[in-house]
Amino acid sequence: GEDVEQSLFLSVREGDSSVINCTYTDSSSTYLYWYKQEPGAGLQLLTYIFSNMDMKQDQRLTVLLNKKDKHLSLRIADTQTGDSAIYFCAESRADKLIFGTGTRLQVFP
Amino acid sequence: NAGVTQTPKFQVLKTGQSMTLQCAQDMNHNSMYWYRQDPGMGLRLIYYSASEGTTDKGEVPNGYNVSRLNKREFSLRLESAAPSQTSVYFCASSGLAGGTGELFFGEGSRLTVL
Numbered sequence: 001g002e003d004v005e006q007s008l009f010l011s012v013r014e015g016d017s018s019v020i021n022c023t024y025t026d027s028s029s030t031y032l033y034w035y036k037q038e039p040g041a042g043l044q045l046l047t048y049i050f051s052n053m054d055m056k057q058d059q060r061l062t063v064l065l066n067k068k069d070k071h072l073s074l075r076i077a078d079t080q081t082g083d084s085a086i087y088f089c090a091e092s093r094a095d096k097l098i099f100g101t102g103t104r105l106q107v108f109p
Numbered sequence: 110n111a112g113v114t115q116t117p118k119f120q121v122l123k124t125g126q127s128m129t130l131q132c133a134q135d136m137n138h139n140s141m142y143w144y145r146q147d148p149g150m151g152l153r154l155i156y157y158s159a160s161e162g163t164t165d166k167g168e169v170p171n172g173y174n175v176s177r178l179n180k181r182e183f184s185l186r187l188e189s190a191a192p193s194q195t196s197v198y199f200c201a202s203s204g205l206a207g208g209t210g211e212l213f214f215g216e217g218s219r220l221t222v223l
Contacts, residue, residue, distance in 0.1 A: 008149060031210055042113075042199055042214030043152075088151060092210050095140060095159045096167065101151035 004091055004100035011106045018076040020103045022089030025070065029091040032065060034074045037086040037102070046087070047074075081107045111135055115200050115215035122190045122222045130185040130218050132200030139204030141183035142167075142212065143175060145196040152199065158183055190222045 005023045012018045024032065030051050035043040049056045049063045049072075056063045062075040072089050086102045113134045122128055134141065139160045144152040144167075154167030158177040172194060174186045183202075187194055197219050201212040 004151075006151075033211070035212075040217075042216050043201075043212070044214070045211050048211070096142065096154060096157050097210065097212055098154065098168075099144070099152040101149060 004089060004098055006087075006089060006100040006103045008101060009104050009106070011108065012079050014079060014081060014107055014109050016079055018074075018079045018083070018105055018107075020074045020076075020087050020089075020105065022072040022074075022100050023070055024072060024089065024091040024100075026091050026093050026098075027067065027070060029093065031092045032063075032072050033090040033092075033097065034061075034063065034072075035088040035090060035099075037088065039085075043088060076105075079105075079107050081109070083107055113200055113202055113213050113215040115198075115218050117218060118216065119219050120221070122187075122220065124191060124222060126190050127186065127188050128190065128220075129187075130198055130200070130220075131182070132184065132215060133182045134200075134202040134213070135181065136202060136213065137180070137204075138202040138213070139180070140202060141177065142201045142203075143173075143183070143185045144199045144201065145169065146199060146217070147196050155185065155198075187220075190220075192222045194220065195222045196220060 003025045033048040034046045036046045060077045064073045090097045090099045142157040143155040156175040161180045200215045
């Protein structure tokens with residue numbers, strides 16, 4: 001995507017927390033999103049945050065938004081092997097979504 | 110309720126051949142999109158259609174054409190395929206008025222150009 005940046009890989013031990021980071025570019029984005037892609041499948045929305053929020057929690061997921069630094073993060077508590085996937089952040093720009101490069105999360109026992 | 114359906118799921122082409130990827134959605138969404146996914150590049154927007162009758166270029170439109178046939182269907186055409194177009198192609202739709210802008214994706218079409 002156009003300058004929506006993520007690190008490519010993250011490896012964590014089962015039961016630990018995972019933190020996936022994203023830097024976006026458009027300060028006027030209304031929503032910011034996290035999508036999950038499992039092997040051989042399309043993307044599915046995991047969670048999103050409205051731009052006037054700093055934090056959103058949804059069960060094991062916590063999204064933090066720092067608008068000043070244009071930084072978005074996704075924390076997964078008690079990471080499980082089923083969380084192994086590629087995670088994409090995305091920002092809304094006008095009538096389209098721009099995605100980051102994706103972070104491949106690998107969870108090992 | 111099928112959501113977003115793409116065909117074909119797999120295709121192998123020779124350089125210079127043409128083909129069309131088909132996409133249909135049954136959610137009455139206004140907007141439809143074509144992305145390509147390449148390793149280390151994430152998803153890049155090829156073309157999109159904000160509403161029936163309109164299409165616009167995305168980040169990487171060169172070598173592609175699109176048609177918004179009706180509200181349900183949005184096709185992507187490769188007129189003369191090149192090896193650089195080997196990729197996984199995803200169609201998506203959105204369009205709930207006042208909604209969050211969530212995209213719903215198809216399962217992808219894996220294209221190899223030899």
